[in-house]
Amino acid sequence: MERLTKIRNIGISAHIDSGKTTLTERILYFTGKIKEIHEVKGKDQVGATMDWMELERERGITIQSAATYASWKDHNINIIDTPGHIDFTIEVERALRVLDGAVLVVCGVGGVQSQTITVDRQMKRYGVPRIAFINKMDRAGANAYRAVEMLNSKLKLNAAMVTIPVMTPEFRGVVDVVKMKLLTYEGHSGIDVVESDEIPQDVVEKAQEARANLIGILADIDEHICELYLEEKEPTETELYDAIRRATISNSFVPVFVGSAFKNIGVQTLLDGVLKYLPNPSERTNVALDTAKDEVRVALRADSALGFCGLGFKLEEGRYGQLTYIRVYQGKLERGSTIYNIRTGKKTKVSRLVRMHSNSMEDVSEICAGEICALFGIDCASGDTFTDGKECxxxxxxxxxxxxVISLSLAPKERTNPNFSRALSRFQREDPTFRVRVDPDSKETVIYGMGELHLDIYVQRMKREYGVECVTGKPLVAYRETIGAKSEFNHTHKKQTGGAGQFARVIGYIEPISYDIEQIYSKNEFVNNVTGGKIPTQYLPACEKGFGDAVAQGAICGYPMVNVRFEVHDGLAHAVDSSELAFRVATFHAFRDAVKTANPIVLEPIMDVEVTAPVEYQGNVLGSLNKRGGLISDTENLNEEYCLVKAQVSLNAMFGYSNELRSLTQGKGEFSMDYLKHSPVPRSEQELMIKEYQKKNSSKN
Incomplete structure (x- = not known):
């Protein structure tokens, strides 16, 4: 237990360009993990430690999440720096799946932005306690109080500042409102934290207000502080620290720190906050399913003496083969031990065990419960569970x-290059959001991903890492099809060829799962309500397969179908001519016929778009989004210089927008997109799509 109290597993997540990697670089510097600070853009030809890929340093963005570890005040902190771009959202997803706490970085100027909302949703999905860090307080127009208000109003968090900025005349330090002390960051790169009782006169009142606000919010959610509040007693420092910790771990409160990672202000105070307020591995409840006992839910304990259980949450192709990142939840992992993959049933010997620091590693002999490590030579998929294969x-x-949400046709310039399929196979294994399939009609290889940048990065990586130059087609949107009404079917499949023929009849109906067309469900439903053996039991799985065949390629435009419930409740079989194939074909055609009268609808992805641009170009930005059929949802001035425009726009209309925005704003505008929903395409556009699909099919025939 004493070892566990000294461990923190944290992720650093935020909207793109909020300063996550810069903050991680400072954390590594102040904890003594690195000797020099390097900047993200790599102006000194080195680049930030955690952005080790050549592409990351060139573009100044994080593409892959990178793990490291550091020590701060006798505590070990495992850190995962995650990407901010929506295209790499799976990296954030799998990091948050295995972490005990997180730092949500918010830009002091932009406040809560589109990807901040996405990251917050991911943290809530896995119940991850977090502290917030309002960064870039040195920039013109930064407003920490406005950012906190946005955390409360937009993300519905119970957030309050535990440090406030000192802006006299520029950002030079913070006031800790729990201690009521002024903290300044002196010496080389702000390495010395100087504590003082002399809070500037113009900040004293704000500090007292922030402290009163903090106590007031804690009184609503913490019993002990509530008692003191009602008795009009002032809580002590220790009582406040303990209350903030309890409330943060229970996910009912978010303490907010302010600072500037670039200017080396507030980082050490944030590190203190990680130790004080975020949980250690023993304070988080992690649940597994016991496959030996009908998948009954079992609470895992971060105890090294118990049977081993760990989750492989990320794969990466290393210099020595596949590298598998594992979070150890229970028991311990030792070099030379044998682990068991629950999904495949395979046993593997652990030949090498390492701790990761960006792309460098340190060999270790064992890793105990509550820690993160990496293994070599393990054949597995992302999300596989490993155990000892004995006790649990x-x-x-x-x-x-x-x-x-997007696809791209891809072909190697040199058809005989064997690395083409090898690279695609590796990228699919590493990234669950990257999919590959061969189009059955055109025989083209089609890759699917989360956005243009996502696919462009993989095309670039194929060239750099495998020497495969590719020719790409035009990006295509991931349309879906659904139905808007209930439709009945009564279909008989009959075929006589001289010998045993084929006969099957299926009767039932199809209907939309949800009448909210824009709510996408990932699965369709097959419902068997056949009674009296009208369709023999052995043929029902074939009916389900026929339904699966039909929804894989929609009837009106060939796109996968979603939100469809297929119920079969009657039918007829022949003693000799009926077969699995007959019922599979009958179900396929019954579904296709029923779709025609079920108000078929084509759905397209709609994106939440946020554009930040100088105020003088606001009219240009609004005009460009309107021209692309966007629905403007909000506009606001971030400060005197910049404005924010929010809109909902079809992904199909957003291709090439980055170039247009640059020319409209003289290169000063930026935009981000986040998937919002699938929505019906306009009826006129749907009719054109159907005609084009029919024309394409008739030309093949």
């Missing part, structure tokens, strides 16, 4: 994997 046969609940 647990499986961890899988992580959420979003559906791809």
């Amino acid at each position: 046969f647990y499986t961890m609940e899988s992580m959420f994997v979003p559906e791809p």
Whole structure:
């Protein structure tokens, strides 16, 4: 237990360009993990430690989440720096799946932005306690109080500041409102934290207000502080620290720190906050399913003496083969021991065990419960559970994997290059949101992903890492099809060829699962309500397969179908001519016929778009979004110089928008997109799509 209290597993997550990697770089510097600070853009030809890929340093963005570890005041902190771009959202998803706490970085100027909302949703999905860090307080227009208000109003968090900025005349330090002390960051790179009782006169009142606000919010959610509040007693420092910790771990409160990672202000105070307020591994409840006992739910204990259980949450192709990142939830992992993959049933010997620091590693002999490590030579998929195969046969609940929204045809310039399929196979194994399939009609290889940047990065990586130059087609949107009404079917499949023929009849109906067309469900439903043996039991699985065949390629435009319930409740079989194939074909055609009268609808992905641009170009931005058929949902001035425009726009209309925005705003505008929903395409557009699909099919025939 004493070892566990000294461990923190944290992720650093935020909207793109909020300063996550810069903050991680400072954390590594102040904890003594690195000797020099390097910047994200790599202006000094080195680049930030955690952005080790060449592409990351060139583009100045994080593409892959990177793990490291550091020591601060006798505590070990395992850190995962995650990407901010929506295209790499799976990296954030799987990091948050295995972490005990997180730091939500918010830009002091932009406040809560589109990807901040997505990251917050991911943290809530896995119940991850977090502290917030309002960064970039040195920039013109930064407003920490406005950012906190946005945390409360937009994200519905119970957030309050535990440090406030000192802006006299520029950002030079913070006031700790729990201690009521002024903290300044002196010496080389702000390495010395100087504590003082002399709070500037113009900040004293704000500090007292922030402290009163903090106590007031804690009184609503913490019993002990509530008692003191009602008795009009002032809580002590220790009582406040303990209350903030209890409330943070229970996910009922978010303490907010302020600072500037770039200017080396507030980082050490944030590190203190990680130790004080975020949980250690023993304070988080992790649940597994016991496969030996009908998948009954079991609470895992971060105890190294118990049977081993760990989750492989990320795969990466290393210099020495596949690298598998594992979070050890229970027991311990030792070099030379044998582990058991619950999904495949395979046993593997652990030949090498390492701790990761960006792309470098340190060999270790064992890793105990509550820690994160990496293994070599393990054949597995992302999300596999490993156990000792003796004491426990647990499986961890899988992580959420979003559906791809864009596709691209891909072909190697040199057809005979064997690395083409090798690279695609590796990328699919590493990234669950990256999919590959061969189009059955055109025989083209089609790759699917979360956005243009996502697919572009993989095309670039194929060239750099495998020497495969590719020719790409035009990006295509991941349309879906659904139905808007109930429709009955009564279909007979009959075929006589001289010998045993084919006969099957299926009767039932199809209907939309949800009458909210824009709510996408990942699965369709097959319902068997056949009674009296009208369809023999052995043919019902074939009916389900026929339904699966039909929804894989929609009837009106060939896109996968969603939100469809198929119920079969009657039918007829022949003693000689009926077969599995006959019922599979009958179900396929019954579904296709029923779709025609079920108000078929084509759905397209709609994106939440946020554009930040100088105020003088606001009219240009609004005009460009309107021209693309966007629905403007909000506009606001971030400060005197910049404005924010929010809109909902079809993904199909957003291709090439980055170039247009640059020319409209003289290169000063930025935009981000986040998947919002699938929505019906306009009826006129749907009719054109149907005609084009029919024309394409008739030309093949």
